[in-house]
Amino acid sequence: MDVQSFTFLIVGLSFALYIGIAIWARAGSTNEFYVAGGGVPPVANGMATAADWMSAASFISMAGIISFAGYDGGVYLMGWTGGYVLLALCLAPYLRKFGKFTVPDFIGDRYYSQVARVVAILCAIFICFTYIAGQMRGVGVVFSRFLEVDIETGVYIGMVIVFFYAVLGGMKGITYTQVAQYCVLVFAYLVPAIFISMMMTGHLLPQTGFGATLADGSNTYLLDKLDGLSTELGFAQYTEGSKSMIDVFAITAALMVGTAGLPHVIVRFFTVPKVKDTRISAAWTLVFIAIVYTTAPAVASFARVNMIDTINGKDGSGTAYAEAPQWVKNWERTGLITFNDKNGDGKMFYSAGKIDDPASTNEVKIDRDIMVLANPEIADLPAWVIALVAAGGIAAALSTTAGLLLVISTSVSHDLLKRTLKPDISDKQELMAARLAAMVAIGISAYFGINPPGFVASVVAFAFGLAAASFFPAIIMGIFSKRMNKEGAIAGMISGIGFTAAYIIYFKFVSPELNAPANWLFGISPEGIGIIGMLVNFGVAAVVMKLTAETPDEVKRMVDGIRNPKGSGEAHAH
Amino acid sequence: MQIFFKVLILKSIKYIQVVLICSLRKRHLVFTTKVSIQSRQAVATVKRSINTNAYTHYALNGELIMAFKSEEQAKAYWSENLALMFKLLVIWFVVSFGCGILFVDVLNEVRFFGFKLGFWFSQQGAIYTFVALIFVYVSKMDALDKKYGVDE
Numbered sequence: 001m002d003v004q005s006f007t008f009l010i011v012g013l014s015f016a017l018y019i020g021i022a023i024w025a026r027a028g029s030t031n032e033f034y035v036a037g038g039g040v041p042p043v044a045n046g047m048a049t050a051a052d053w054m055s056a057a058s059f060i061s062m063a064g065i066i067s068f069a070g071y072d073g074g075v076y077l078m079g080w081t082g083g084y085v086l087l088a089l090c091l092a093p094y095l096r097k098f099g100k101f102t103v104p105d106f107i108g109d110r111y112y113s114q115v116a117r118v119v120a121i122l123c124a125i126f127i128c129f130t131y132i133a134g135q136m137r138g139v140g141v142v143f144s145r146f147l148e149v150d151i152e153t154g155v156y157i158g159m160v161i162v163f164f165y166a167v168l169g170g171m172k173g174i175t176y177t178q179v180a181q182y183c184v185l186v187f188a189y190l191v192p193a194i195f196i197s198m199m200m201t202g203h204l205l206p207q208t209g210f211g212a213t214l215a216d217g218s219n220t221y222l223l224d225k226l227d228g229l230s231t232e233l234g235f236a237q238y239t240e241g242s243k244s245m246i247d248v249f250a251i252t253a254a255l256m257v258g259t260a261g262l263p264h265v266i267v268r269f270f271t272v273p274k275v276k277d278t279r280i281s282a283a284w285t286l287v288f289i290a291i292v293y294t295t296a297p298a299v300a301s302f303a304r305v306n307m308i309d310t311i312n313g314k315d316g317s318g319t320a321y322a323e324a325p326q327w328v329k330n331w332e333r334t335g336l337i338t339f340n341d342k343n344g345d346g347k348m349f350y351s352a353g354k355i356d357d358p359a360s361t362n363e364v365k366i367d368r369d370i371m372v373l374a375n376p377e378i379a380d381l382p383a384w385v386i387a388l389v390a391a392g393g394i395a396a397a398l399s400t401t402a403g404l405l406l407v408i409s410t411s412v413s414h415d416l417l418k419r420t421l422k423p424d425i426s427d428k429q430e431l432m433a434a435r436l437a438a439m440v441a442i443g444i445s446a447y448f449g450i451n452p453p454g455f456v457a458s459v460v461a462f463a464f465g466l467a468a469a470s471f472f473p474a475i476i477m478g479i480f481s482k483r484m485n486k487e488g489a490i491a492g493m494i495s496g497i498g499f500t501a502a503y504i505i506y507f508k509f510v511s512p513e514l515n516a517p518a519n520w521l522f523g524i525s526p527e528g529i530g531i532i533g534m535l536v537n538f539g540v541a542a543v544v545m546k547l548t549a550e551t552p553d554e555v556k557r558m559v560d561g562i563r564n565p566k567g568s569g570e571a572h573a574h
Numbered sequence: 575m576q577i578f579f580k581v582l583i584l585k586s587i588k589y590i591q592v593v594l595i596c597s598l599r600k601r602h603l604v605f606t607t608k609v610s611i612q613s614r615q616a617v618a619t620v621k622r623s624i625n626t627n628a629y630t631h632y633a634l635n636g637e638l639i640m641a642f643k644s645e646e647q648a649k650a651y652w653s654e655n656l657a658l659m660f661k662l663l664v665i666w667f668v669v670s671f672g673c674g675i676l677f678v679d680v681l682n683e684v685r686f687f688g689f690k691l692g693f694w695f696s697q698q699g700a701i702y703t704f705v706a707l708i709f710v711y712v713s714k715m716d717a718l719d720k721k722y723g724v725d726e
Contacts, residue, residue, distance in 0.1 A: 066697075071678075074696035078670045081701045085666045088708045089659050093715075207698060211688035221688035239682070239693040249675050256670075274726050279715055283708040290701050297697040563652055564642070565715075566724040 004148065006387035014184050014391045015161060018398070021177045040175050042277045046284025048178035049268040051185065051395070052403035053080075053285070054292060055131070056138025059185060059396035064371030066300035067307075070230070071241030073300065075251045081286060081293055082252070083259025086472075088282035091260055092269040094479045094562045096278040100270075102407075103263045103471060104415040110478040111486040112555055114420060119493055121415045123470045124263040128404045128411075130463040131264075132441070135404070136449030138397040142390055145334060145373065155449040158394075162401050163442055174402050181395040186291060188392025192376040192385050193295050196302045199379060206298035226301055229308050232316070234352030234360075238301070244517065250528030257534055258464030261472035264407045275565040303371045306378050311350045311364055318347030318363075327377035336367035401445070405438045412437035462504050465526070469496035469533025477541060479563070482556045488545030496537030503529045642722060651722045658714055662707050669695060669703040 040048070058080070066073030098106055104124060108117025136155055143154025190206075197209035201222060213219050226238040236242040243251075259265065268285075269278045311328075313319045321339060328348075331337040339348055340355040340363050353360025373393065376386045413434035418425055425433070470493045477484040477492075504526045507515040517523055524532065642648040673681055678692035686694050719725035 071693055071696060074674060074693075077697055078674055078700050081704050082666065082670050085662075085704050085707055089662060089711055208687070211686070211694065213688065223688055223690075223693075239690050245675060245678075249671060252670065252675065276716060276719070276726060279708075279712045283705070283712050286705050286708055290705050294698055294701050560648070563655075564648065564724060565719055566726055 003383045003386050006384045007390050010384070010387045010391045011394060014180075014395060017180050018161070018177045021180055024176075040272055042272055042281040043284050044179050045175065045268065045272050045277075045281045047182040047288050048175045048399075049265065049281070049285040050288035050292075051178040051182035051399040052268060053265060053289060053400070054182075054185065054396050055400035056135055056142075056393060056397035058292070058296075059189065060138060060142070060372050060393050061369050063296045063299040063303065063375075064368035066297050067304045067371050068368045069241065070226075070236065070238035072243045072248065073297070074241075075243075075248055075255060077293055077297060079252045079255025080259055081289060083256040084282060084286040084289070086256060086260040087265070087269075088279060088286070091266065091475055091479070092282050093275050093278045093565065095266060095475070096269050096272065097275050097562050097565060102410055102415055103266055103475070104411065105419070106478065107471075107474055107489070108415075108419065110555065110558070111474075111484075111489045112552065113486040113490065116474075116486055116490050116493070117415065117420060119490065120471070120474070121411050121420075123466060123493075123497065124411045124415075125408055127262065127463045127467055128264060128408045129441075129444070132401055132404045132408075132445040133448035135397050135401040136445045139394060139401070140449050141369075142373070142393040142397065145390075152450050155446050158398065158401075158449070159442055159446045162398060162405065163439070174399075174406060177402070178399045181399040182288060184395040185392040185399075186288070188388045188395070189292050189295060189299075191388060192379070192381055193299050193302075195381050195385065196306075196375065196379045197298065200302055200305070206302070207294050210298040210301045222301060222305065226305055229305070233308070233312075233350065238304070244523055246523050247517070247520075247525050247528055250522075250524040250531050252528075254468050254528045254530035254534075255464055257472045258466075258468040258530055261467035261470070261475070262464075263411075263467075263471065264403045266471075267407060267410075268403075299372065299375060303375045303378065306375075307366070307371075308350060310378060311348050313347075318345070318349040320347050322346065324348065325378075325380075327374050330377070331370055331374055336370045338365040339363060340365075405441050405445075408441045409434040409436075409438035462501070462508075465500045465504060465530030465533060466497055468530035469500040469537055473534055473537040473541065477538070479559070482559050483545060483551060484541065485545055485548055485551045487548040488541040488543075491544040492537040492541030495540040496533045499536045500530050500533030503533075642724065647722055651718065651724065654718055655715070658711065658718070662711055665703065666707055670700040674700050 062073075062076055065076065095103075095106060098109075100106060100109065102124070104117050104120035107120040108114065136158060139158035140151040140154035143149055143157060144151040149157075193206040194204060197203050197206040200215060201209040201212040202215045203209035203212050210222055213221055214225060218225075223239055227240075230236065230238045241248070269281060272278050272281050310325060311319060321341065328337060328339075332339065338355060341347075342355070342358065342361075342363050348364050349361055350364045350366070351360065351362045353362045355362050355365045373389060376389055413430050413436075417433055418430055473496060474489050474493050477489065503521070507520075507526045515526070517525070521529070521532065642651065673692065674696035678696065681692035681695065682690040684691040689698075716725065
């Protein structure tokens with residue numbers, strides 16, 4: 001069988017599985033729709049949260065980014081895992097004990113204020129939309145490459161699948177579907193990585209493989225070879241990177257704090273029965289994420305060496321274009337690889353610099369997003385492995401999309417309608433509103449999937465920065481300070497968001513030409529500015545708190561209740 | 575509203591009574607807290623029946639404070655919890671921001687198999703430590719819950 005038929009078979013089987021689970025676990029009540037009735041076992045919840053977290057961006061793009069950025073890529077590895085330590089130690093158990101469905105619920109109740117609730121709702125919806133637009137695009141890219149349909153059809157197919165299990169199933173359906181999706185995606189990620197690690201270094205584990213000597217008899221370490229190649233071709237050393245230390249620090253911190261403040265991740269910890277289960281559930285989540293995230297840098301360095309060797313040839317003089325391997329041709333057709341034979345010798349050569357710049361010897365432009373998808377082809381692995389990677393990429397994109405849709409629909413039906421605009425709405429109407437909101441959200445995200453705004457990547461940084469500068473400080477202060485009052489929290493959130501948004505909009509959209517280290521505040525790029533936004537939030541909140549009225553006694557007792565792990569019961573709506 | 579005031583008055587009377595009686599005894603503090611918590615709970619229950627504001631659910635959690643033997647116990651539990659959290663966060667900071675970023679150049683002089691050590695921390699070591707940290711936290715917190723009788 002060829003790649004095409006394998007892809008149809010494996011992707012088809014995985015879809016049948018997801019839809020089957022969604023039908024089996026259809027939600028009957030709002031409680032089941034939002035938090036699966038609080039009855040999901042911790043390990044299953046951990047797996048589902050991991051699948052929810054690992055998006056098409058993690059699965060498809062992360063290893064590619066690291067492959068091109070080397071050490072600098074570590075900001076994503078540390079940032080997106082370290083955030084779970086903050087989440088597990090400082091947020092999740094307390095929010096579970098609080099016992100409501102959503103983050104705006106917590107903000108609104110803890111700060112006894114509808115204004116705070118509405119600010120939180122708006123942030124949650126915005127953060128989720130920025131994510132979801134990229135996800136639908138990811139589904140489209142995978143479909144269009146492997147099923148050889150155009151990208152629009154790919155997005156439409158994805159839409160229908162997401163509709164089925166997010167809108168009909170609710171949280172219960174999503175949780176168990178995501179368990180299945182995690183299994184598919186981790187298998188799809190590890191199989192090619194292990195194959196390649198065995199081929200290149202003889203190590204079974206990619207995690208140790210990329211620190212080992214090459215199996216080609218040269219007895220040099222893989223990373224040393226990579227450093228050598230990078231320097232030779234005019235790049236920064238792979239293990240050194242080129243970003244400034246303060247920027248690496250700020251981006252890592254912003255990603256960590258942003259991760260801990262993302263509403264679609266936090267909400268997952270409401271689905272387990274007890275506070276104790278929340279803690280262990282967070283631990284399992286990180287284990288399942290770490291399996292992929294420690295493999296990613298290995299995949300990145302293997303792919304880099306393989307790619308340079310294939311294009312420049314073993315002797316480093318370039319490979320004749322006529323003899324280029326099939327994968328180069330395949331991806332060239334999608335426009336993600338471009339070859340420009342500048343010196344007219346009919347050979348491809350890859351090095352630093354732009355392919356249209358006559359001063360550079362570089363003749364090949366490679367989009368970093370293809371590294372994971374093309375990796376099995378580059379390493380010449382069997383067709384079924386390539387098909388498996390396609391299924392994994394789709395699983396990653398779908399699971400995250402479903403989780404985000406759920407937060408959007410909950411924010412609209414529960415937070416906005418039930419708690420703010422129309423408190424007398426019935427359970428049934430609320431569920432209906434949630435499903436309607438999910439449908440509208442799918443429609444909008446499909447629109448962005450087909451007509452992507454040019455700035456999807458920039459907008460993702462925006463989402464992390466916003467979460468870091470708004471939710472994280474508000475929740476932390478809500479749990480750890482009884483004194484923090486509504487005036488302080490609202491002022492903090494607004495100034496944190498305002499500062500971060502203004503900085504990002506200025507450098508990304510208003511004056512992108514000024515977006516260079518020399519013009520940045522303290523040398524911090526827009527990707528990392530969320531951490532300064534967080535400090536602004538904390539600072540403003542502390543000052544305003546000193547100047548305004550004391551927190552009411554009921555609220556102080558509520559905080560006491562949150563701090564006591566016993567008696568969480570089921571998550572309540574009211 | 576009437577019931578509410580009744581309970582309030584009842585509460586203050588009880589409180590004064592107990593303070594008067596207990597001030598003669600040495601264990602006075604324990605008694606006052608206990609009673610004040612009980613009456614607070616009663617107020618909470620009434621409040622819950624007469625108004626629907628957002629805190630009722632938590633005021634009801636007033637009874638959960640009863641899970642601790644006294645308010646000192648609750649305070650001790652919380653400070654042990656904070657101390658544990660703080661220790662683990664220090665390690666969290668050191669392995670990621672310390673070893674992976676701030677001291678990466680120094681550590682890169684050291685070889686760890688085929689890795690430069692700083693690079694290894696940034697792309698592997700920090701992540702393993704994060705996983706270990708959460709498991710340590712889980713087991714220590716379970717032990718702490720047992721110690722204070724708030725485990726489930």
